[in-house]
Amino acid sequence: xxxxxxxxxxxxxxxxxxxxxxxxxxxxxxxxxxxxxxxxxxxxxxxxxxxxxxxxxxxxxxxxxxxxxxxxxxxxxxxxxxxxxxxxxxxxxxxxxxxxxxxxxxxxxxxxxxxxxxxxxxxxxxxxxxxxxxxxxxxxxxxxxxxxxxxxxxxxxxxxxxxxxxxxxxxxxxxxxxxxxxxxxxxxxxxxxxxxxxxxxxxxxxxxxxxxxxxxxxxxxxxxxxxxxxxxxxxxxxxxxxxxxxxxxxxxxxxxxxxxxxxxxxxxxxxxxxxxxxxxxxxxxxxxxxxxxxxxxxxxxxxxxxxxxxxxxxxxxxxxxxxxxxxxxxxxxxxxxxxxxxxxxxxxxxxxxxxxxxxxxxxxxxxxxxxxxxxxxxxxxxxxxxxxxxxxxxxxxxxxxxxxxxxxxxxxxxxxxxxxxxxxxxxxxxxxxxxxxxxxxxxxxxxxxxxxxxxxxxxxxxxxxxxxxxxxxxxxxxxxxxxxxxxxxxxxxxxxxxxxxxxxxxxxxxxxxxxxxxxx
Numbered sequence: 001x002x003x004x005x006x007x008x009x010x011x012x013x014x015x016x017x018x019x020x021x022x023x024x025x026x027x028x029x030x031x032x033x034x035x036x037x038x039x040x041x042x043x044x045x046x047x048x049x050x051x052x053x054x055x056x057x058x059x060x061x062x063x064x065x066x067x068x069x070x071x072x073x074x075x076x077x078x079x080x081x082x083x084x085x086x087x088x089x090x091x092x093x094x095x096x097x098x099x100x101x102x103x104x105x106x107x108x109x110x111x112x113x114x115x116x117x118x119x120x121x122x123x124x125x126x127x128x129x130x131x132x133x134x135x136x137x138x139x140x141x142x143x144x145x146x147x148x149x150x151x152x153x154x155x156x157x158x159x160x161x162x163x164x165x166x167x168x169x170x171x172x173x174x175x176x177x178x179x180x181x182x183x184x185x186x187x188x189x190x191x192x193x194x195x196x197x198x199x200x201x202x203x204x205x206x207x208x209x210x211x212x213x214x215x216x217x218x219x220x221x222x223x224x225x226x227x228x229x230x231x232x233x234x235x236x237x238x239x240x241x242x243x244x245x246x247x248x249x250x251x252x253x254x255x256x257x258x259x260x261x262x263x264x265x266x267x268x269x270x271x272x273x274x275x276x277x278x279x280x281x282x283x284x285x286x287x288x289x290x291x292x293x294x295x296x297x298x299x300x301x302x303x304x305x306x307x308x309x310x311x312x313x314x315x316x317x318x319x320x321x322x323x324x325x326x327x328x329x330x331x332x333x334x335x336x337x338x339x340x341x342x343x344x345x346x347x348x349x350x351x352x353x354x355x356x357x358x359x360x361x362x363x364x365x366x367x368x369x370x371x372x373x374x375x376x377x378x379x380x381x382x383x384x385x386x387x388x389x390x391x392x393x394x395x396x397x398x399x400x401x402x403x404x405x406x407x408x409x410x411x412x413x414x415x416x417x418x419x420x421x422x423x424x425x426x427x428x429x430x431x432x433x434x435x436x437x438x439x440x441x442x443x444x445x446x447x448x449x450x451x452x453x454x455x456x457x458x459x460x461x462x463x464x465x466x467x468x469x470x471x472x473x474x475x476x477x478x479x480x481x482x483x484x485x486x487x488x489x490x491x492x493x494x495x496x497x498x499x500x501x502x503x504x505x506x507x508x509x510x511x512x513x514x515x516x517x518x519x520x
Contacts (some may be wrong), residue, residue, distance in 0.1 A: 018174055019111040019181035023119075026107050030169045031100035033146055109167050116156045116182060118165050134159040135186040136351040137307070138179045139320040142172065147317070154179055159351050183306030183321060234300030234311075235382065236368065236375045242343070243296055246370035247289045249337040256285045296369040301379060308382050310367055325515025326350055327383050328454040329476070331483040332376055332400050334445040344376050344400070345369060348383065349481030365482045376400075384435070384449060386515075391432055399439050399447040402426070409439055410494035416471045419489045429474055429487050431498045433505055436476050438487045448483050450476040452509035458502040460495050474498060 018024050102122055109118045116130045136157040146152060152175040153168030170178065259281055297314040307323035329349035338344070346368035368379050373396060380387075380395060397404050403411070403425050411428035412420045420427045423442035430437040436455070438448040459475040466472055472495040473488040 016174075016177045016181055018170075018178055019185075021110060021112045023108045023110045025104060026109070026167065027151055027169045027171060028104060029149060029151065030107060031103045033143075033149075033151065033169050111178065111181060111185070113185060116165050116167075118167060128165045130156045130158045130163065130165040132182065132186045135182065135323065136326045137320055137322050138182055139318060140175050140179055141319075142317045144315045151175075154182075156182060157352060179321070180306065183323060186323060187306065234302050235378045236299070236301055236371055238296070238299050238370060238375075240297065242341075242370060243299075244293055245341075246338065246343060246345075247293050249335075249341075251335060252285060252288065253337075256281065299369060301367065301382065303382055308367075312369075322350065322383075323515075324385070325453070325513065327451070328478040329448060329450050329481065329483040329485065330380065330383050331446055331448045332380070332395075334400070336443050338370070339445075342372055343370050344373070345371070346376060346379055346383075347482050349479050349483045349485075351479050380449075384451065386451065386453075387434055387449075391434060394430075395437075395447065395449065399430070399437055399449075400445065402439070409437070410490055410498070412489045413471065413491045416469045416489050424489075427487060428490060429494075429498060431501055431505070434509065436498075436502060438474075438476065438484070440484070440487055446484065448476075448485065450478060450485070452502065452505045453513040453515070454478060455502070455506050458499055458506070460499050462492070466492075472496075 106122050106125075107118075107120050109116070111117075114132055116132065116135075118128050120126045136159055139155040139157065140152050141155065142152040146169055150172050151169045152172045153166060154170065154175050156165040156167070158164055167175075167178070294314045295316075296312055298317070299310075299312045301308065301310050303309075304321060307321045307326070309319065309321050311317065311319040327348050327350055331347050332344050333347065334344045345366065347365050348367050350365070352365075367383065368375065371379065377392070377396065381392060384392075394408070398407055398409065403409065409428035409430045411426070412424040417424040423440060426442055426445070427440050429439070433452075435452060436450040436458070438450070440446055440448075455476055455478055457477045459477060461473045461475065462471075466489075470492045471489050472492045473486055474490055474495045475486040478485060
């Protein structure tokens with residue numbers, strides 16, 4: 001007989017209808033959104049050919065003649081080809097509709113207890129699979145047009161180059177539910193096979209729901225509604241003024257000012273044509289500033305049951321979740337122009353499943369565009385939860401702002417300071433049983449933190465001058481990214497001791513690590 005006072009077993013979480021292990025199709029509007037660029041090109045060609053006709057139609061005072069020479073509409077009307085032209089247009093629409101329908105029919109996905117799979121293609125079939133125990137994160141992206149229709153796309157990040165699996169497009173509610181299922185399955189938590197099904201609706205109700213969906217999408221864009229308002233509130237809030245100032249006070253601005261100085265000197269010495277070279281450069285820098293500013297708006301970062309959730313973007317909203325143990329390196333940076341304001345940024349090395357040349361890769365490495373000391377401490381605690389509190393306290397005092405009295409870092413010895421004339425006090429490393437800290441930079445400060453459980457190996461290298469001065473370069477081998485993984489010109493004996501200690505520490509930390517199945 002069971003004990004009535006015994007605690008009840010935890011309720012098993014229910015698997016959603018689209019995560020039941022069966023093959024499902026994407027949203028019916030997927031072909032339209034995926035082929036949106038092609039449609040825009042076609043519309044652009046049509047507008048370019050009919051620009052005179054459009055001008056005459058909407059602004060008749062700018063048209064001196066009733067007919068525009070070479071206008072295709074006039075040609076159709078003058079040759080009595082209206083019926084044929086209408087049939088051609090209708091046939092084109094029918095063919096386009098059939099292509100979209102066939103593409104949708106052959107674009108399917110399924111989520112089992114082990115994998116996320118996607119099949120595409122009609123004549124040339126493609127089958128992509130992402131094992132759940134290798135999932136590095138799940139991103140939910142809502143481009144502007146997709147948001148109007150209440151749709152989003154999921155990108156399951158795999159552990160390899162070009163290994164991501166994309167589910168595009170699904171309704172926003174289904175995307176959020178599926179992402180939660182994928183993260184729960186990846187954590188090792190089993191889900192119940194009972195599916196939650198909705199009530200049947202008639203055609204009129206579907207039309208009404210579709211209208212409400214579009215209305216909600218427009219309202220969300222205007223009011224800036226967050227797709228995960230029910231989630232934990234962000235631990236960091238970045239004012240728009242600070243974000244805009246940080247984009248202007250960036251290294252790119254220094255490059256632009258240096259280029260402007262060269263242009264002015266060239267114009268003064270008798271080459272005024274170089275002034276024209278500054279215009280495209282200014283436009284390019286302006287576009288970069290605006291793009292980076294817009295991408296960083298509506299930034300938020302918060303802990304969730306599946307990992308750290310990072311959301312950013314004004315027009316195209318990206319919400320990514322980093323499961324535990326997927327951050328291989330963390331670097332806190334501060335440029336010279338940010339120092340008076342006490343601002344820092346944070347970047348990470350993580351497996352993105354994309355090539356380094358992909359334009360979206362750099363966006364996924366920045367987890368804090370600009371923040372104060374309090375912001376940095378909060379984000380570091382989220383990204384490195386396994387780091388003991390006493391080591392986190394050393395991150396700022398000794399690592400970022402240091403050196404301070406009692407500095408534990410091994411730095412550049414006196415005999416080699418000529419190679420680090422300004423930063424020899426800061427140039428060094430510090431090894432603990434949990435992580436390797438690499439500190440560098442006097443003008444541009446940086447501190448890299450490398451959890452030993454994520455490190456693949458550690459390397460020491462020397463050149464002929466290094467051997468003569470008995471110094472060495474220490475490198476943490478982790479997944480590639482924007483974080484600097486090497487500190488140079490440190491004492492050779494200190495580097496050798498760190499090499500031996502880190503080799504044993506990596507083995508011990510990897511053996512104790514259970515973050516790949518964090519629910520067990």
